[in-house]
Amino acid sequence: MRALRWDGTRLVLARNVAEPARRPGDALVRVHLAGICRTDLEITRGYLDFRGTLGHEWIGSVVAADDASLISRRVVGEINLPCGACPTCAAALGRHCTGRRVVGIVGADGAFADLLVLPAANLHLVPDAISDREAVFTEPVAAAYEIVEQLRDVEGARVVVLGDGKLGLLVAQVLGAAGARVRLAGRHATKLARAAHLGIPTGEPEAGADIVVDATGAPDGIARALALVRPRGTVVLKTTIAGRHAVDLAPAVINEVTILGSRCGAFPPALDALAAGRVRVAPLIDAMYPLEAGDRAFAHAATSGTLKVLIEPGCTPSAPRRPTPPRR
Secondary structure, three states: OOEEEEOOOOEEEEOOOOOOOOOOOEEEEEEEEEEOOHHHHHHOOOHHHOOEEOOOEEEEEEEEEOOHHHOOOEEEEOOEEOOOOOHHHHOOOHHHOOOOEEEOOEEEOOOOEOEEEEEHHHEEEOOOOOOHHHHOOHHHHHHHHHHHHHHOOOOOOEEEEEOOOHHHHHHHHHHHHOOOEEEEEOOOHHHHHHHHHOOOOEOOOOOOEEEEEEOOOOOOHHHHHHHHEEEEEEEEEOOOOOOOOOOOOHHHHHOOOEEEEOOOOOHHHHHHHHHHOOOOOHHHEEEEEEHHHHHHHHHHHOOOOOOEEEEEOOOOOOOOEOOOOOOO
């Protein structure tokens, strides 16, 4: 099969990669679409020192599994592969298992390939109401919903989302749907226009927010968040970058600010929101590339002002194309 692999210095399209071996309990999936995430871009800049096939946002169909009822079903999959034997796993915190592998990020090949294998327990069936181009966003939408799960009640809260990229736009939609009073702050006119089209209030935020979410993908994001949050408010960190943060944490101590790290989330709330149309993702897609043009897809995704770029393994090689809106 083919796979887009990162060797530590460059992306390489390998054409004769052995199909992943399926063990008992695993499912073999044919990838329909996979999305380029900010984390993928950071890996190519040195984040986590990963080597192998990238890609952790995907939608596909099951080719082989122990459970015959899964065959040919459309699925998405959770990305964490915990050991299942440590105290953290025993506490139902497998997403935080210290020995975990993470699809396309840590120790496990990802979805920029024709085929992917992972435990069937990680799979979630995709409702017919959700198109492939929407379902490929399940993982980042789940990450946005993790904030709601962690904070429990955000209704009426004054929220500032810093960052007008893909995750910032998803977080703003999710928190708005949960009843928060959201304002999104960013630095790109085209992205802010996209936010306005989605009904997200934008503009320069005022200090005193109850919650500030750092989705900037920039080293100075946490400092900006601390300057905007009220005393005893909460700063939610969603930024992961290859570089180091240098920040004065004295304001967090003086103002007794809660700093909350937030990563992956559960898939069912994300799939429910996508099926119901509470979160709109199709307007975030800028281009789709065949697997053979993976290097150009990454270059496009890294261009300022770009939101989501998708890779379509089954697509015939051609020029990149803008997607048509999904049918409803």
